[in-house]
Amino acid sequence: MDMKITFKGGKKVQAEYNGFVHQTDQPREAGGENSAPSPFDLFLASLGTCAGFYVLSFCQGRGIDASEIELRQIMEWDANSHRIGRVNIEIVLPASFPEKYRAAVVQAAQSCTVKKHLLQPPAFHIFATAR
Numbered sequence: 001m002d003m004k005i006t007f008k009g010g011k012k013v014q015a016e017y018n019g020f021v022h023q024t025d026q027p028r029e030a031g032g033e034n035s036a037p038s039p040f041d042l043f044l045a046s047l048g049t050c051a052g053f054y055v056l057s058f059c060q061g062r063g064i065d066a067s068e069i070e071l072r073q074i075m076e077w078d079a080n081s082h083r084i085g086r087v088n089i090e091i092v093l094p095a096s097f098p099e100k101y102r103a104a105v106v107q108a109a110q111s112c113t114v115k116k117h118l119l120q121p122p123a124f125h126i127f128a129t130a131r
Helices: 039-061 099-109 113-119
Strands: 004-007 013-017 020-024 070-078 083-092
Touching: 020 039, 039 070, 039 083, 039 099, 039 113, 083 099
Parallel strands: none
Antiparallel strands: 004 013, 013 020, 070 083
16 A cells, blocks of 8 residues: 655645545645645544545445435644544434434444544654665
């Protein structure tokens, strides 16, 4: 599993992986052009969209219309560590959602593989080579 990271001018950094190109930039106040999400924004979005995927799959497997379901992700800042200390994901269900599946859809969202990688993070080894 290889990902190629390249620099595209200014504060823009691009990742090529699995046939897709992911563009990032920094906000203007950080010297960027704000032309794409920041890497951290993409990281946060991966949490919510991963949980959303599992909610969607749960609903599709039971023939439940998911078009009115939305997830709301709220990040709580920890002033001591200067990092996000808690991520809350609220699954907003329509009134028509079957009550018998409410706990199960929350459990489905808990299956998010991005979250699982945070709970048991991989080891990082960063090194430099010459061409």
